[in-house]
Amino acid sequence: MSDITAMPAREPWLQRINWVDIGPFIALGILVIVGVLINPDFLSPTNIANVVTRSAFIAIIAVGATFVISSGGLDLSVGAMTAFVTGIMIMFMNAMVPSLGGNAIIAGMALALCVGALCGLFNGLIVTVGKIEPFIVTLGTMGIFRALITFMSDGGNIPLDRSLREPFRPVYYGSFAGIPIPILVSIAVASVGAFILYKTKFGRRCAAVGANEEVARFSGISVGRIRTLAFVIQGICVAIAAICYVPRLGAATPTTGQLWELQVITAVVIGGTALRGGKGRIWGTVAGAVILEMIANLMVLSNFISEYLVAAVQGIIIIIAMLVQRFSKQP
Amino acid sequence: MNAAEVMIEAASHLETLPLMQLSGLGKAYGAVTVLSGVDLDIRSGEVHAIIGENGAGKSTLMRLISGHVKPSAGTIRLSGELVEFQNPAAAENAGIALVHQEILLADGLTVVENLFLGRELTRNGVIDDRAMERIAVQRLADLGCTASPRALIRSLPIAQRQLVQIARALLEDHRLVIFDEPTAVLTTTEVDTLLGIVRGLRDQGAAVLYISHRLNEVEALADRITVLRDGKMIGTYDAANVTQEDMARLMVGRELSMLYPPKRGVSTAAPVLEIEHLSVPGFVEDASLVARPGEVLGLGGMIGAGRTELFEGLLGLRPAKVGEVRVSGKAVRIRSVADGVDVGIGYLTEDRKGKGLLLRERLAPNLVLTALSRLYRKPYIEQSLEQRELDRAVDEYDIRVRSKRLEAGQLSGGNQQKLLLAKIMMLDPKVVIIDEPTRGIDIGNKSQIYSFIDALIRAGKACIVISSELQELVGLCDRILVMRAGSIVAEFAGNDITEEAVVLAATSGGPNAAAGGKH
Numbered sequence: 034m035s036d037i038t039a040m041p042a043r044e045p046w047l048q049r050i051n052w053v054d055i056g057p058f059i060a061l062g063i064l065v066i067v068g069v070l071i072n073p074d075f076l077s078p079t080n081i082a083n084v085v086t087r088s089a090f091i092a093i094i095a096v097g098a099t100f101v102i103s104s105g106g107l108d109l110s111v112g113a114m115t116a117f118v119t120g121i122m123i124m125f126m127n128a129m130v131p132s133l134g135g136n137a138i139i140a141g142m143a144l145a146l147c148v149g150a151l152c153g154l155f156n157g158l159i160v161t162v163g164k165i166e167p168f169i170v171t172l173g174t175m176g177i178f179r180a181l182i183t184f185m186s187d188g189g190n191i192p193l194d195r196s197l198r199e200p201f202r203p204v205y206y207g208s209f210a211g212i213p214i215p216i217l218v219s220i221a222v223a224s225v226g227a228f229i230l231y232k233t234k235f236g237r238r239c240a241a242v243g244a245n246e247e248v249a250r251f252s253g254i255s256v257g258r259i260r261t262l263a264f265v266i267q268g269i270c271v272a273i274a275a276i277c278y279v280p281r282l283g284a285a286t287p288t289t290g291q292l293w294e295l296q297v298i299t300a301v302v303i304g305g306t307a308l309r310g311g312k313g314r315i316w317g318t319v320a321g322a323v324i325l326e327m328i329a330n331l332m333v334l335s336n337f338i339s340e341y342l343v344a345a346v347q348g349i350i351i352i353i354a355m356l357v358q359r360f361s362k363q364p
Numbered sequence: 365m366n367a368a369e370v371m372i373e374a375a376s377h378l379e380t381l382p383l384m385q386l387s388g389l390g391k392a393y394g395a396v397t398v399l400s401g402v403d404l405d406i407r408s409g410e411v412h413a414i415i416g417e418n419g420a421g422k423s424t425l426m427r428l429i430s431g432h433v434k435p436s437a438g439t440i441r442l443s444g445e446l447v448e449f450q451n452p453a454a455a456e457n458a459g460i461a462l463v464h465q466e467i468l469l470a471d472g473l474t475v476v477e478n479l480f481l482g483r484e485l486t487r488n489g490v491i492d493d494r495a496m497e498r499i500a501v502q503r504l505a506d507l508g509c510t511a512s513p514r515a516l517i518r519s520l521p522i523a524q525r526q527l528v529q530i531a532r533a534l535l536e537d538h539r540l541v542i543f544d545e546p547t548a549v550l551t552t553t554e555v556d557t558l559l560g561i562v563r564g565l566r567d568q569g570a571a572v573l574y575i576s577h578r579l580n581e582v583e584a585l586a587d588r589i590t591v592l593r594d595g596k597m598i599g600t601y602d603a604a605n606v607t608q609e610d611m612a613r614l615m616v617g618r619e620l621s622m623l624y625p626p627k628r629g630v631s632t633a634a635p636v637l638e639i640e641h642l643s644v645p646g647f648v649e650d651a652s653l654v655a656r657p658g659e660v661l662g663l664g665g666m667i668g669a670g671r672t673e674l675f676e677g678l679l680g681l682r683p684a685k686v687g688e689v690r691v692s693g694k695a696v697r698i699r700s701v702a703d704g705v706d707v708g709i710g711y712l713t714e715d716r717k718g719k720g721l722l723l724r725e726r727l728a729p730n731l732v733l734t735a736l737s738r739l740y741r742k743p744y745i746e747q748s749l750e751q752r753e754l755d756r757a758v759d760e761y762d763i764r765v766r767s768k769r770l771e772a773g774q775l776s777g778g779n780q781q782k783l784l785l786a787k788i789m790m791l792d793p794k795v796v797i798i799d800e801p802t803r804g805i806d807i808g809n810k811s812q813i814y815s816f817i818d819a820l821i822r823a824g825k826a827c828i829v830i831s832s833e834l835q836e837l838v839g840l841c842d843r844i845l846v847m848r849a850g851s852i853v854a855e856f857a858g859n860d861i862t863e864e865a866v867v868l869a870a871t872s873g874g875p876n877a878a879a880g881g882k883h
Contacts, residue, residue, distance in 0.1 A: 228744075232744045233743050233744045234736045234737065234740060234745060235743065237736060237745060238733075238736070241722055241725070244725060245719075245722055245723075247715075248718075248719055248720060248722050248733075249733075250681065250719075251701060251713050251719045252701065252733045252734040252787075253700065253701035253702035253704070253705045254702070254733070254734075311724065312724075312725075
């Protein structure tokens with residue numbers, strides 16, 4: 034009897050694992066084919082570079098979200114946090130221009146990373162020390178960050194100093210070896226993220242905490258510390274995205290990063306990471322972010338559906354992704 | 365025989381017809397039979413006790429009768445008529461109520477809301493809170509329950525919750541009331557009140573099935589006693605003719621097999637683990653013990669006696685007050701499992717699926733999860749090293765796997781347990797605490813686990829085994845501490861270790877009860 038339970042048929046098991054792992058990439062492939070059928074210009078290097086570049090912000094933040102979600106948490110504050118970090122960074126750079134000149138950009142980036150990490154630490158500590166649901170905590174901090182950027186900008190916007198626009202511009206618009214910088218940054222962030230999640234003790238523990246908190250506790254893992262660190266990683270990713278974002282718009286406004294948290298969570302879920310925690314899939318997350326942007330792009334290029342319905346289509350995608358996860362888990 | 369006589373006989377037959385007749389009743393899950401061949405009459409106006417060790421099949425029997433589980437063999441007759449309950453509601457409609465062993469109440473609702481959940485009283489289609497509260501106050505008072513009807517269940521101590529659960533079962537009149545270990549969490553006064561209630565039910569003509577580990581309660585209450593053992597019915601006895609010693613013997617009564625390695629004898633080595641005055645609020649009261657290398661120390665007692673909680677408290681998994689803990693004579697402070705690992709204490713949980721293994725994770729990550737920091741000095745991991753460790757563990761602990769890329773949840777129970785043991789042994793602990801070492805695993809794997817335990821003792825480690833299986837405790841351990849209601853009440857060593865003695869100490873206080881708890 035026990036032998037039977039120990040040895041399920043080989044085929045269904047292999048099929049199941051592969052499906053969840055490569056699902057997002059299959060979906061991406063299908064989208065590309067559909068795109069070419071709709072509009073041959075879709076596959077032009079300019080358009081593809083454009084789509085992927087625009088997905089970079091969401092992809093970078095979503096890599097951090099993969100850590101939070103796979104450790105069993107959730108962060109709704111990432112959009113507002115992006116705006117807040119962007120605001121602080123611009124104000125600091127502007128203030129430093131007289132003394133540092135162009136180096137103000139470097140100093141501002143460093144500060145942004147620190148502020149992002151601190152925001153993440155703040156979220157993480159309230160969740161783990163305060164023992165409050167991450168959903169509630171980050172709903173609260175989302176309001177706080179959003180209000181702070183509105184207050185700092187006095188309801189208007191915080192523009193970047195004119196003298197910094199030109200030197201900062203390449204961070205978004207520049208390219209290296211023909212590849213736009215934001216794409217290179219996302220690839221770098223995802224690679225580091227994948228290394229941490231798959232190849233380090235921390236990553237292993239992160240997945241264990243998310244998969245089963247009790248097992249983690251009984252295995253001598255400090256659940257609170259791991260969860261907090263995941264939020265810190267999320268904060269750093271938000272800061273990196275903010276750094277890439279500033280040269281594109283040149284200002285922080287109260288609507289910066291609005292509803293990004295939904296896109297980020299959608300990207301993670303489409304990518305195959307279970308919302309209830311456990312194994313995270315970094316490259317799936319990146320694919321998820323690209324899928325979202327590609328759908329928006331296709332709807333603009335095609336005349337079938339109004340582009341005003343982009344959010345609706347993305348909503349349908351997340352529901353389909355969840356259904357795929359649900360049914361592929363059935364033994 | 366004339367017509368009148370036939371009628372008289374029919375009438376008298378009707379009079380003595382039992383309320384419920386079970387014949388050949390049994391239950392199997394797949395190839396595993398958990399209960400078979402139960403023939404039982406339950407009469408109105410009697411308290412019928414069902415006794416047996418953990419795993420004897422008592423709870424299964426209750427579930428069969430109350431419609432929670434469908435029998436795979438045999439029949440149930442109610443007042444002479446064949447019945448097949450499709451679900452618990454059907455049984456309840458037929459007048460059968462079950463008071464569960466576990467508390468099954470909605471935490472966030474009030475006492476009244478729980479009492480009437482699913483059968484709320486209404487007036488003109490609107491919930492009639494006042495009427496429900498009036499009835500609730502009455503019923504709770506009958507049970508000696510002091511909880512306010514408007515209190516949230518969450519805010520009540522466990523004993524009060526149990527009383528609310530009993531009140532819920534008794535809200536309507538039933539022909540047959542089944543109590544499954546109702547007193548496990550109750551204090552003496554509450555138990556006395558409950559026993560009064562049970563007698564009251566009997567005097568009103570209801571049949572009561574009463575399952576308990578506490579033999580003194582059974583002796584005080586029961587009219588007849590049925591003994592189950594290893595999923596089989598041993599017999600039904602008139603309570604007047606059996607003593608508590610008889611009951612213990614009937615529950616245990618089997619031969620010690622050759623399942624166990626030869627015993628090592630009581631160790632006189634210097635203690636490796638000493639626990640002094642450990643209390644876990646609500647579970648364990650002032651427990652002290654020592655474990656020595658070279659011996660298997662057993663911890664016996666009924667479920668809920670506080671054995672698991674003692675060690676979870678020791679390892680900071682529950683809030684606990686500790687006098688002092690010494691490892692190899694040195695005082696240590698343990699606030700987490702990680703601290704325990706550092707000082708050389710390995711703990712194998714009883715709940716291998718819920719707390720021991722990541723079921724959807726592969727074997728190697730599971731094996732090294734606790735030992736990550738020991739295995740890798742650097743922050744990053746090497747798959748090849750883990751695979752080597754897995755190969756070694758698979759070999760050493762005879763974990764039978766078709767592929768080493770399986771997930772832990774795909775292993776059989778016995779192999780999961782071996783993997784868990786290997787996981788703990790990766791830490792090279794001085795003391796290994798194993799909670800329910802062989803729960804739910806087959807006999808072959810059991811015997812292997814016992815030999816692994818023997819091997820680690822012979823390698824100079826100390827081992828503490830918590831077990832609800834008496835036979836295992838007696839067959840495996842060199843020294844046994846028995847817990848009852850949160851305290852260590854007795855200690856047995858060498859030839860004093862018998863199943864009867866342990867049962868007696870665990871249920872009603874054995875001969876050593878007064879002397880116990882010193883060590």
